[in-house]
Amino acid sequence: MAAALGPREDAGLSPPDALHVSGTLTRGDFALSVRLDIPLKGVTAVFGPSGAGKSMLLATIAGLHKLASGRVVLAGRVLEDAESGVRTAPHQRDVSLVFQESRLFPHLTVRGNLDYAARRATPKLALPAIEEIARRLEIGELLGRQVRDLSGGERSRVALARALLSAPSLLLLDEPFAALDGRRRRAFIAMLLELNAATGLPMMVVTHTVEDVADLSDHVVAMKGGAVVASGKAGDVMGGTGFQALLDRGISAHESTQTGSQANPAGAAAPSGPGRIPC
Numbered sequence: 001m002a003a004a005l006g007p008r009e010d011a012g013l014s015p016p017d018a019l020h021v022s023g024t025l026t027r028g029d030f031a032l033s034v035r036l037d038i039p040l041k042g043v044t045a046v047f048g049p050s051g052a053g054k055s056m057l058l059a060t061i062a063g064l065h066k067l068a069s070g071r072v073v074l075a076g077r078v079l080e081d082a083e084s085g086v087r088t089a090p091h092q093r094d095v096s097l098v099f100q101e102s103r104l105f106p107h108l109t110v111r112g113n114l115d116y117a118a119r120r121a122t123p124k125l126a127l128p129a130i131e132e133i134a135r136r137l138e139i140g141e142l143l144g145r146q147v148r149d150l151s152g153g154e155r156s157r158v159a160l161a162r163a164l165l166s167a168p169s170l171l172l173l174d175e176p177f178a179a180l181d182g183r184r185r186r187a188f189i190a191m192l193l194e195l196n197a198a199t200g201l202p203m204m205v206v207t208h209t210v211e212d213v214a215d216l217s218d219h220v221v222a223m224k225g226g227a228v229v230a231s232g233k234a235g236d237v238m239g240g241t242g243f244q245a246l247l248d249r250g251i252s253a254h255e256s257t258q259t260g261s262q263a264n265p266a267g268a269a270a271p272s273g274p275g276r277i278p279c
Helices: 054-062 110-120 127-136 152-165 182-199 210-216 234-238 241-259
Strands: 018-027 030-039 043-047 069-074 077-081 095-098 170-174 203-207 219-224 227-233
Touching: 018 054, 030 054, 030 219, 030 227, 043 054, 043 182, 043 210, 054 069, 054 095, 054 170, 054 203, 054 219, 095 152, 110 127, 110 152, 127 152, 127 182, 152 170, 152 182, 182 203, 182 210, 203 210, 210 234, 219 234, 219 241, 227 234, 227 241, 234 241
Parallel strands: 043 203, 043 219, 095 170, 170 203
Antiparallel strands: 018 030, 018 069, 069 077, 219 227
């Protein structure tokens, strides 16, 4: 169970209005060390190069990684505190994490996947909620289809629907646009913004693409090497030196890839395109 906020004070936003994450953890040779206070409203983009720790940050918030030190506090509820030993199980955190590869149940139909999420939600959602979310995400015609028969974009929408049906207090999306082309990518961003406006559900979205950050986010967390280099309102962060340094790195890597492409062995990184940090 989540604990009430203890007497220790954390700097930043007031607990009822914020997600607080601070502390460290190590997995293999990689160390994550962060301190963040993120508003529980709008959309927060988590941006940075591959290996920055973006996915690890989301997994930590969701309870899939255990902090070595520090705490996670969601709207005044202590989900994890390494010092006191408090650690809420992932399924009790009221947080939904949508993975890049969707991770749908392959033995169930689309409706079966959605029914599973609705049955586990608290409070329980009635069947009309499934129909409404399916309509909003334009997957109504997919409800009877097997997961193996879905395209990448369809899987992304079904995974999002399943996450929404679990009735979370916070929605985490790890590279949700990876399987989408330009038109579908823009449509998916528009859909997320519509959902956020209609439901007020706060979202954190991992992306490598500057255009996505500009189009999607109210707030930005910029990361590099397991640390936060900038965090705050989107306009302030994107105009700051920490964020711009990440862009300079991306442009340099892109140019290097293109000029050296003939000499690169098989398996070398493909060109990432303007405005995109190599994955």
